[in-house]
Amino acid sequence: MVHPTASTLNDLLKLMTQKIDWVGITSRCLVGANLLVIGWSFSGKASAQSPQNDSPASGYSSSFDSVTDLPANEIDDLIDQASYAQWTEAAAADGGVTIHNGADSSIQLMNLERRLAQQESQLARLQNGPARPGKLFARYESVIVQPVQSNQTALIVQTGDEEFATVMFPWEMKHSPRVTLGYEPPSNGVGWQLRYWQFDHGQSFVASEDNGIIQPGWRADVPYLVEDGDVALGVQLFEEGTFTSRVRADVIDLEVSRNLIQPVDAFIGMRYGKFSQTYSAVTDEGSVNAITEFRGLGPTMALRLRQTLPLDRLAMFGTLRGAMLYGKKDFLGRESNFGNTQHVNGIDLRSYDEGVNSFAGSLEMQVGVEYTITDHFTTFVAFEGQHHSSVGGVNPPATMEGRDGDVTGDSVLDDDLSFVGLTTGIQLQY
Structure with a gap:
C-alpha cells in the first residue's frame, strides 16, 4: 500500500x-x-x-x-x-x-x-318608495257636478195632431262641499276618516208661447198618476207655467283604512245616505207638487291608488268606492184642481216580499292629480262620477202618445240618480 x-x-x-x-x-x-x-x-x-x-x-x-x-x-x-x-x-x-x-x-x-x-x-x-309616516289630515273639496236623473221630464208639449215632445230640465254644473277629517296610517298601519258631502241645488225655467217652448195653438201637460188611460194626478191643457226641480243629497262615511301595498290603500266602513228630490209646476190651469226621498244605512268599501310621477311633488291618484244601503223610500204627490193625492208609503222592512225593494246601491269614482306644495299642504283636481241606483225619482213619469187616452205611466221608486263633473280641493296634513 x-x-x-x-x-x-x-x-x-x-x-x-x-x-x-x-x-x-x-x-x-x-x-x-x-x-x-x-x-x-x-x-x-x-x-x-x-x-x-x-x-x-x-x-x-x-x-x-x-x-x-x-x-x-x-x-x-x-x-x-x-x-x-x-x-x-x-x-x-x-x-x-x-x-x-x-x-x-x-x-x-x-x-x-x-x-x-x-x-x-x-x-x-x-x-316601492320610502316607508310612509302616519299623519293627521283635513281635506276640503269643491265637488262641481251636474245631477243626472233617470227621468228629467219637466213637461210634455203638443207639437201637432197626436204628436208630443218631452221638455227636460236644463241642469247645469253646481258646486257642492265635501269635508274629510282623518288619520292616514304609516305603512302596515290602520287609519280612519270621516267624510261628509252635501249637494243641495235647484233648477227652474219658464215655458210659454213667448219663448217657444209651448208652440202657439197647442197646449202642454204634466201627467203623473194615470188611471184607465186618463191623467188622474197632474195638470193638463195649460199654455204657460214655471217648473222647478230640486235635488239634495247628504252622505256621511265613517271608514277605517289600511295600506295593502305601498301605492294601494283599502277602506271599509259604514255609510248613511239621504237623497231627496222635489218637483213643482205652477201653471195657468193649476199646480202640482211632488217629493220623493230615500234614507238608508249600509256598508261601504273603497280602494285608492296613488302613484308618484317623475316630476317633483306631483302624483296621480284614483279612488273607487261602493256602498249598499238598506232603508226606506217615500213618494208624495198633490195637485191643486181637485185635491188629488198620491202617496206611496215607505216600504215595510219587516216584509220579505217588499224588502228587496228597499235596497239602494252606490258606486263612485275619482281620477286626478295632486301637487304637494309643502310637507303640510296639498292641492288636487280630479274627474268625479257617482251613480246611486234605485233611490227614486220625482219628475212626471207618464208619457203621452195621443189625446185619446193613450197615456202610460211608470214607477217613481225605481229611478236612479247620478252626478258627473270635476272636483278640486286642498288638504292640510301634519
Whole structure:
C-alpha cells in the first residue's frame, strides 16, 4: 500500500477546492437566473391584471378621497378581492412565488354577485318608495257636478195632431262641499276618516208661447198618476207655467283604512245616505207638487291608488268606492184642481216580499292629480262620477202618445240618480 505524500495531498485539496468553487458559482448563477425568470413572469402577470385591479379603484376615486373614507363593508370587499396565497416551504425551495389566480377569480365573482344582490334589493326599495309616516289630515273639496236623473221630464208639449215632445230640465254644473277629517296610517298601519258631502241645488225655467217652448195653438201637460188611460194626478191643457226641480243629497262615511301595498290603500266602513228630490209646476190651469226621498244605512268599501310621477311633488291618484244601503223610500204627490193625492208609503222592512225593494246601491269614482306644495299642504283636481241606483225619482213619469187616452205611466221608486263633473280641493296634513 502506497501512502500519499504531503505534496500529493496538497495538490488533491487544491483540485477539490477549485471544483467546489465552480459548482458554487454555477449554482448561484442558476438560482439567480431562475429568480429573474420568475420575477419577469410575475411582473407580466401583474401588468396584465392591472386593468381589472384598477377598475374598482377608479370607481371609488370619484366619490372618496382615500380608501379609509369608504364604508366598512366596501373596504372588506376590496380586501377580499386582494387575497393571495401565502408562501410555502415547497415554493421557497423552488425559489419562486405561487399566486392562486383561480381561487382569486372565484372570490371576486362571489363578491360581485353579493354586491349585485344588494344593489337589486336597494333598487326594489327605491321603487316601492320610502316607508310612509302616519299623519293627521283635513281635506276640503269643491265637488262641481251636474245631477243626472233617470227621468228629467219637466213637461210634455203638443207639437201637432197626436204628436208630443218631452221638455227636460236644463241642469247645469253646481258646486257642492265635501269635508274629510282623518288619520292616514304609516305603512302596515290602520287609519280612519270621516267624510261628509252635501249637494243641495235647484233648477227652474219658464215655458210659454213667448219663448217657444209651448208652440202657439197647442197646449202642454204634466201627467203623473194615470188611471184607465186618463191623467188622474197632474195638470193638463195649460199654455204657460214655471217648473222647478230640486235635488239634495247628504252622505256621511265613517271608514277605517289600511295600506295593502305601498301605492294601494283599502277602506271599509259604514255609510248613511239621504237623497231627496222635489218637483213643482205652477201653471195657468193649476199646480202640482211632488217629493220623493230615500234614507238608508249600509256598508261601504273603497280602494285608492296613488302613484308618484317623475316630476317633483306631483302624483296621480284614483279612488273607487261602493256602498249598499238598506232603508226606506217615500213618494208624495198633490195637485191643486181637485185635491188629488198620491202617496206611496215607505216600504215595510219587516216584509220579505217588499224588502228587496228597499235596497239602494252606490258606486263612485275619482281620477286626478295632486301637487304637494309643502310637507303640510296639498292641492288636487280630479274627474268625479257617482251613480246611486234605485233611490227614486220625482219628475212626471207618464208619457203621452195621443189625446185619446193613450197615456202610460211608470214607477217613481225605481229611478236612479247620478252626478258627473270635476272636483278640486286642498288638504292640510301634519
